[in-house]
Amino acid sequence: MPAFRHEVLVVGSGAGGAMAAYTLAKAGHKVLMLEAGRDYDPKTETPMFQTNGEAPLMGASTRDKNFGFYDATVDGGWQVPHEPYTTASNSEFLWWRARMLGGRTNHWGRYSLRFSEHDFKGKSRDGLGADWPFEYQDIAPWYDKTEELVGVCGTNTGLDDMPPSPEGILQPPPQPRIPELLVAAAAKKHGIPVAPMHRAVLTRPKDDRAACFYATPCGRGCSIGAAFQTTTSLIPMARATGNLQVITQAMVKSVDVDDNGRVVGVTYVDKHSVEEHKLTARVVILAASACESARILLNSKSRKFPKGLANSSGQVGRNLMDSTGAYLGALIPALKGRPRYNEDGHTANHLFIPWWGHKMQEKGDLDFPRGYHFEISNGFSQPGAWVGGNLQGYGPALKQDVRDHYGAYVGFALRGEMLPNPGAYMEIDDKVQDKWGIPVPKFHFRWSENELRQVEHGLKTARLLLETMGATVGDVPAAEKAISKGGEIIHEVGTTRMGSSASDSVTNQWGQTWDCDNLFVMDGGVFASNPHKNCTLTIMTLTMRNATWLAGQLDKGML
């Protein structure tokens, strides 16, 4: 094999890293990718059709497999052995990691909603947080290309929170199910829209990926490639160009600079030998996840950059944002004992409730600034370790009670925008190192009144919809109690945010760090705000745009 001479090092193989590698490889640039976990192939490793009954503990979540036995996540979860993190004494924060090729794209929810003009310019509108350094129209063509490459099903709804895709981009969405149709009717009564979810799941074949066959949950990964993950798409496609090579089990410790402060490469620990190696490159792209990339930068101290690399603004690790989360569900008596049919579908929301409050906010009718959406939980799902019902007594009547309650519950999962606040950030805990000798992150986290009022509104709305469907709900919990813990929704972003000024941001609009022109960040860390719509599609879109720009710079010899 001829020697592979890479120009670019990409740290991470998830949504950002794989898209960066794919885009550069397609443009003819040689890329070496470093992944901190093991190699992983969904074609041979995904449990398709295995039942909960065949799994230990009926597939239930455990500390080893936080999302259940069959979840695709390898060597990851809220805790990774030998790779601790710490939280400040008054903070709760959970840091999800996946140590595997493809990262979290192997198990993500595949919800793929475009950010809108509202989302990119929130500060211009309400004075809070930060604007992004471009307009929606700048990134819209890149959403088009990304949606086409990734494969997204859904429709153009005409709603102001869901910018349209050009004709022919979106694949047809699956038919709605009964509880979703009931929710839609209840919502319509109150003027709340319900729309087909956009999901990165193929309903038509694409490349060498098959269309969804509507069975087995996408969180397990997808051996047929219908549910998007980088390990069945971007990574093999990039490898096929001959321009991508991958080193797995490579835990990056720092980005290295020369005496002039120019980035020369990275230092990583090979997890097999626990030895350090240095690699050089013309350009380094960090896409290790928002908090991991910020951690690498903060740990990359040098004489020229004593508070960490690319941190002259002091913003590395700041502006840590997750999505808000809350849940309210109830038994819908009218759905008890309803007729059975196969309700798996593409195993997640066919319909959802997008944010409908932009106009109300313009008029000043709401007491919180940013939006949320509702995901609807319902359905005849595969039996597992939980049963619903009154669950009294025993014998045939008890069994009948369980059968009657099966598929009769509906729940609303709120996902909303969090604004950055000074109490939510990460730093390095100098006292704690992981097994690889790398100082670990220390998290500080709190919600502000903005998020609490938003959740309060969401809970009231969910109760209204449940009651409209005939449920008895009672008092809703207080927002402080109902709101998720920081990190729990696994949408953490913002820790290396982009902006239009080197004084208050870490990168420019291309993900290029203000301090080092051959160092880029291409993961959720660059988000200037965290709209309610799930970050992955926008991570990929931004990365495609910015890696294309980077390829142009390389071609022009600018870097």
Next chain:
Amino acid sequence: MTEQQHSHHYQSGMTRRESLKWLGLLVASSTVSMVSGCGDWTHTAQSGAGHWPDLKLAPITARGYGQDPNLLIPPESPWPKTLTAAQLELVAILSDIIVPREGSVPSASQVHVPDVIDEWVSAPYSVQQQDRVTLLHALAWIDDEATLRFNANFAALDPQQQLAIVDDIAYDNEHTAEPFRQIAGAFGRLRSLVLAAFFCSPVGTRDIGYMGNVPIAGDYPGPSDEARAHLEEVLADLGLSDCAYSG
């Protein structure tokens, strides 16, 4: 390993039996003839009150299946099972009271629910270890109660005697007499696990009417005509017919 492990898990049976004898003396011989359904408080107090087994359970020290188990062929015995033969038998009897055979649909024990319970209470995870405490105390309480009322282990009782005890502990609501509150809660946890394990089995999955986990060629067909007709009725009943989703 079983012998040794069991001696670790349990305080000497004799000690507990002796304390039971004490308790038996206190609550008097009337306990044997008492009871049916939901007795009044003072009556049931004599059997239910005052006894709760004091088991010293050593923590489970087995390892879990780790963060990278084989998902294609899930481990059949991810950790050593810890129930004794007597406990398994008791679980089997209770499982079949909870989920009896109905026509051609087998009972819980016929689809190996007790093995699932054994795997569950033997697992080295926090939820399961809490359940282990709950369930092993429930099993011991039920045998103690059987001894107090009928002077034999639960397994040795005739079905009527067994149901006399189960009737007192199978309803956990505002009518539950104080002495049965704790055991009713613990029995409820067993009941939930038995039901889950039953409905996770292939026959149970058919019985509950789950029709998914099969590949579909072409587009997802959506709800059946019957399901759509039912929804229309529901919408009409709720006054939502005018709000039906139109895509």
